[in-house]
Amino acid sequence: MSTFIGKYDAKADVKGRIFIPSVYRKVLRDGEKDRLVMRKDADNDCLVLYPESVWNKKIEELKLNLDEWDAGDQLLLMQFVSDAEWLDIDSQGRVLISKKYLDLIGIENNEVMFMGMMDRFAVWGRQRYEEVKLPAGDFAKRLKDKMKTAP
Numbered sequence: 001m002s003t004f005i006g007k008y009d010a011k012a013d014v015k016g017r018i019f020i021p022s023v024y025r026k027v028l029r030d031g032e033k034d035r036l037v038m039r040k041d042a043d044n045d046c047l048v049l050y051p052e053s054v055w056n057k058k059i060e061e062l063k064l065n066l067d068e069w070d071a072g073d074q075l076l077l078m079q080f081v082s083d084a085e086w087l088d089i090d091s092q093g094r095v096l097i098s099k100k101y102l103d104l105i106g107i108e109n110n111e112v113m114f115m116g117m118m119d120r121f122a123v124w125g126r127q128r129y130e131e132v133k134l135p136a137g138d139f140a141k142r143l144k145d146k147m148k149t150a151p
Contacts, residue, residue, distance in 0.1 A: 003027065004116035009126065012110040016102055017094040021114050024121055025093050029053070036095065039084040044132070045105050046115075047097070047123040049087065054119045097123070 008021040025033065028051055037055040041048050050058065062080065066073035087095040106128035113129055115122045134142065 003118045004121040005118070006116050008114040010112050010114060012097065012102060012107060012112055014110075016097045016099055017090075018097060018112055018123070019092070019094050020089065022093065024114065024116070025089070034089055036087045036089065037084050038087045038095075038097070038101070039080075040101065040104055041122065044122075045125070045128050047101055047105055048117070048120055049095075049123065050120045055084075 004024055004027055006021075006023065008023075010018050010021070012018045032051045032053060035052070037050045037052060038047050039050070040046075059081065062077065066077055068074065087097070089095055102125075105123065106125035108125060108127045111126040113124045113126045115124060115129070133139075
């Protein structure tokens with residue numbers, strides 16, 4: 001299975017249209033090249049874009065961990081799903097992201113970054129990402145800690 005990797009700079013036009021990097025469009029499966037699911041990340045100031053099959057898998061995983069008779073669980077599911085939107089990919093490989101979402105992720109000078117996340121990818125305001133990314137030493141330490149295997 002191909003994955004979304006790498007980091008790519010892009011620009012949003014005045015209408016909020018952004019070209020999805022061609023390497024990411026090539027990773028999309030047949031039948032999933034026309035639209036994506038977009039949701040604002042719960043913790044970070046970025047948008048996460050999911051191929052439909054990945055989105056459906058995430059929703060199924062979430063539903064398995066929820067009690068359909070628990071009001072709090074149902075509210076969590078509703079909020080998670082209602083905060084998502086379909087994004088159509090036009091014939092030129094662009095998606096239209098509303099000004100509301102571009103403002104939420106701190107787009108400045110129409111500069112965005114696409115960041116691969118294996119089975120999905122994120123869209124960041126370039127400046128916002130530079131402000132929050134881990135310094136090299138912290139990144140290396142956290143990566144080593146996460147990659148350690150049990151004895």
